Amino acid sequence: MIFQIFHPSRAGILLVIVSLMVLTPLLSDAHETEWPGKKLAAIFPKAKKFVQRSAPLTKEKIASIEKELGTQLRKEDQKPIFYIPIGENKRPIGLVLFVDVQGPRGVIDGAVGLDMKGKVVKVVVYEHKESDAIASEKFLKQFIGKGIDDAFAVGKDIEAVKGQEAASKAVALLPKKTLVMSYALFLKRKPKSDAEKTPQPEEPPEELPEVEDLKELMILMVDAYWEIVDYFDKGEGKAEAVAAAKKLATYTKLISDFEPTKNADQKEEYAELQEKFGKTLIEFAKALDKNGISDETRKQWDAIDVLIKQAHIRFSEKPIDLEEY
Structure with missing residues (x-):
């Protein structure tokens, strides 16, 4: 020994x-360079506190994620930092990932919250150069409740902002990317033969x-x-x-x-x-x-x-x- x-x-x-x-250090090359307390509280207002966790992405995981998304990960995506909201019982109640995507006019910066069943509870768009309509609650609320098996496809299960189809597609990638990365790192896919089961973490949360x-x-x-x-x-x-x-x-x-x-x-x-x-x-x-x-x-x-x-x-x-x- x-x-x-x-x-x-x-x-x-x-x-x-x-x-x-x-x-590497937690905030190295990350989307957030200081503690985003107010942003986190807006996504999970019932959380008593948030715990910051980094998650390593190997070359194999990066390749797998990019294949499923159909696009390359940005440099910042390769060092994801997740924020875990802790509830009253001192147990995790979900996760938050700050993520960005390339829009028609520039980078769209946002965040996505998932619950413990792998469902979207909140999508927020912060900085962008597109129409303000893509950051509106009317547009973003249609992502709530969707999960890894949803298409997030404009024209199918997502209705685009009028005249902003390309920007709408870019915003739809925010929750899709968060879900794919979260499943690659933490969550287990439900068997296709038993589609009614909800996805569960590999280990019971403790x-x-x-x-x-x-x-x-x-x-x-x-x-x-x-x-x-x-x-x-x-x-x-x-x-x-x-x-x-x-x-x-x-x-x-x-x-x-x-x-x-x-x-x-x-x-x-x-x-x-x-x-x-x-x-x-x-x-x-x-x-x-x-x-x-x-x-x-x-x-x-x-x-x-x-x-x-x-x-x-x-x-x-x-x-x-x-x-x-």
């Missing part, structure tokens, strides 16, 4: 994960931990990690180990909220490794829940250890000093 190589401390193995797999820095996140990950290790060692506490694996997968998504400590230029490598690590943990949690301790789950756990070692080799210049932790 990697923590045995560098230091016997339990903190070691998860510190490597956190410090070596983080992505209360989001609030952490101030990488060290605090590392401590949470260490606790979850050793729940799993203890289960393999003692053969007791299966439910706790499964829950811990799911927590690790969730914590992995939070890594990108913090500025990287080293090799920040290797953005694609960080994104790919973070995504692979998260998927491996989710698969491991499912197998552990179904089979408990088995050859398969031991093999999966060993693979997780290999990923950590790969992260160290690829993104660390020297062993991490764990004494301060």
Whole structure:
């Protein structure tokens, strides 16, 4: 195990994960360069607070999104920052993405809110050089309630502003782009054979931990990690180990909220490794829940250890000093 190589401390193995797999700063090249509190509150007025989350886009995801949209993503779209509204029960109630598109006369800047079922709750147009009618409530309210399976096609399920067909098509791309990107990153497609089911997140939404820095996140990950290790060692506490694996997968998504400590230029490598690590943990949690301790789950756990070692080799210049932790 990697923590045995560098230091016997339990903190070691998860510190490597956190410090070596983080992505770029949250507001780098983003649509919003300061906290958009008033805009967010206008979209989700019942939210008690908003949590900012970045989401890495790999080359494969970018290609998949562009294929479905039929157009290339703008540079700003490739580093999406989602704002998660938190309700009274301290659970997510949707998401907001600030997004822009190219209109006939220039860039159209806007935002889209989705609920937890993947339906549009609000579309807002901010800055633009088109007719003011494309930003009117009369035009924008027709997007409310639409989801990933809707066409967002002017002349079909969207009525264009009179004399502004091209601009109307551009605005319709705002919610469509938000939905396609959200499904590529967070939501699961409903089976075509069961079209009545609403799309659900890959994992049930859980209360989001609030952490101030990488060290605090590392401590949470260490606790979850050793729940799993203890289960393999003692053969007791299966439910706790499964829950811990799911927590690790969730914590992995939070890594990108913090500025990287080293090799920040290797953005694609960080994104790919973070995504692979998260998927491996989710698969491991499912197998552990179904089979408990088995050859398969031991093999999966060993693979997780290999990923950590790969992260160290690829993104660390020297062993991490764990004494301060």
